[in-house]
Structures are given as structure tokens and as C-alpha cells.
Amino acid sequence: MGVMVAVEGLDGAGKATVVVALRRAVEARGATAATIAFPRYDDDVHAALAGEALHGAHGDTAASVHAMSLLFALDRRAAAGTLEGLRAEHDVLLVDRYVASNAAYGSARLHQGIGEFARWVHDTEVVRFRVPAPDAQVLVRVPPATAADRVRSRAAEHPDRDPDGFEADAELQARCAEVYDQLVTERWLSPWWVFENRHTGDAALTRTADAVVDAVLRAASAPESSVRSDTIET
Numbered sequence: 001m002g003v004m005v006a007v008e009g010l011d012g013a014g015k016a017t018v019v020v021a022l023r024r025a026v027e028a029r030g031a032t033a034a035t036i037a038f039p040r041y042d043d044d045v046h047a048a049l050a051g052e053a054l055h056g057a058h059g060d061t062a063a064s065v066h067a068m069s070l071l072f073a074l075d076r077r078a079a080a081g082t083l084e085g086l087r088a089e090h091d092v093l094l095v096d097r098y099v100a101s102n103a104a105y106g107s108a109r110l111h112q113g114i115g116e117f118a119r120w121v122h123d124t125e126v127v128r129f130r131v132p133a134p135d136a137q138v139l140v141r142v143p144p145a146t147a148a149d150r151v152r153s154r155a156a157e158h159p160d161r162d163p164d165g166f167e168a169d170a171e172l173q174a175r176c177a178e179v180y181d182q183l184v185t186e187r188w189l190s191p192w193w194v195f196e197n198r199h200t201g202d203a204a205l206t207r208t209a210d211a212v213v214d215a216v217l218r219a220a221s222a223p224e225s226s227v228r229s230d231t232i233e234t
């Protein structure tokens with residue numbers, strides 16, 4: 001069974017770039033990697049509904065924190081078989097956004113830290129829906145202002161990629177960054193590694209990805225050792 005690693009962070013943090021770098025680092029070790037991204041807008045009706053709601057459709061759906069989170073959670077519930085299949089066939093499964101996205105964004109929307117809402121996410125997704133827990137999580141950390149700049153330039157480059165309701169809310173993103181840091185501190189669902197994304201070029205990205213993959217694989221092969229969450233930057 002492969003190691004499942006969820007990659008988390010703000011909109012515009014650079015998760016997709018980091019996933020590619022992590023994948024290369026896994027393959028450079030002669031291991032195989034698979035990747036999957038949530039929400040699966042094109043493959044799952046719940047994800048499609050959530051995406052449409054984020055752009056103003058479906059009445060007051062987007063206004064409900066729990067309704068949005070349930071749609072994202074049902075997307076993952078429907079993917080459980082796919083996830084198990086990918087884990088069975090590969091050494092590492094890299095997941096771009098996962099359960100912690102719900103905990104971070106929902107808690108931030110409700111102006112909570114890690115507390116009641118994060119517990120509801122855990123009980124709903126992991127306990128009730130049996131969404132598989134990740135073995136490790138990686139937070140791609142950037143200053144919220146940097147992430148917001150990237151969202152804006154992405155929208156300017158791709159006119160079909162208008163910032164959605166969450167992306168356009170700078171205060172939400174800033175609160176979300178704080179919740180993510182708490183998730184790391186509490187080792188929510190698994191050990192976490194913080195990938196400081198300083199956007200200082202490909203060489204630094206590759207070195208950081210190598211260090212993260214080393215740490216994750218070492219921890220996964222010795223789960224009984226006292227693994228701690230850690231910040232990795234090069």
C-alpha cells in the first residue's frame with residue numbers, strides 16, 4: 001500500500017507546482033507516484049455543484065459553510081475506491097487538497113480556530129464517510145498577500161478563471177492561513193511538513209521537495225518512531 005500525502009495551502013500558494021516537484025523527487029528515487037486533485041470538478045457531481053456555487057449558482061448554497069463542506073466531502077467519499085486503487089498501484093499518492101481543506105476553510109469562514117467545526121469535518125469525513133486518512137500532510141506556506149497576487153495574475157492570464165468566492169476574500173484567506181498553522185501544530189489527522197514556498201526558483205523548489213519526500217518516506221517506514229511535524233526550507 002502506497003503512502004498517501006495530501007498537499008494543502010491557500011489559493012495561489014503554489015500547490016500544483018509543489019505536487020509536480022514532489023512527484024519528480026519520488027521518481028528520482030526510483031519509486032512511482034500518482035497524483036489526484038480535489039475538488040474533482042469534472043468527475044463528480046458534488047464537486048461540480050460546489051464549483052458552480054462558488055461562482056454564484058444554486059441560490060444560497062455557497063452561504064452555508066456546512067452545505068459547501070458536505071459537497072466537498074461527498075466528492076471525496078465517492079473517490080474512496082479510486083484512492084485505494086491508486087495507493088495499491090503506486091509507492092506514493094500525492095493529493096492536491098484533501099480533508100484538511102474543509103477543516104481550514106470552514107473553520108476560517110466561521111471565525112473559529114481548530115475546534116468544533118474541524119471535529120465535525122473529522123467525524124463526517126473520516127468516521128462516517130470512511131474517507132481514508134492521509135499518512136502525511138504538506139502545507140505549502142506563503143504569505144497570504146503573495147498567494148493573493150498569484151490568484152490575481154492567474155485570473156488576468158486566464159479570463160475564464162475568475163477568482164471564486166473564497167479566492168476573492170482576502171480576510172478569509174488570512175484567517176485560513178492561521179487555521180492551517182494550527183492544523184500543523186496539532187498534527188491534525190497525521191504528521192505535517194511545512195514547505196516554505198519562497199518562489200526563489202527551480203533549484204530551491206527541487207531541494208525542498210527532495211527534503212520533504214525524504215522526511216515523509218522515512219516517517220512512513222517507521223510509524224512507531226516519534227515523528228514530529230517539521231518545517232523544511234532550503
Ligand SMILES: Cc1cn([C@H]2C[C@H](O)[C@@H](COP(=O)(O)OP(=O)(O)O)O2)c(=O)[nH]c1=O
Nearest residue numbers: 011038039072097098101102105106166167
Ligand atoms: C477540496 C476543498 C476545497 N475547498 C475550497 C478551497 C478553495 O478556495 C475552493 C476551490 O478549490 P481549489 O482547489 O482552489 O479549486 P480551483 O482553484 O481549481 O478552483 O474550495 C474547501 O473549502 N474544502 C475542500 O474540501
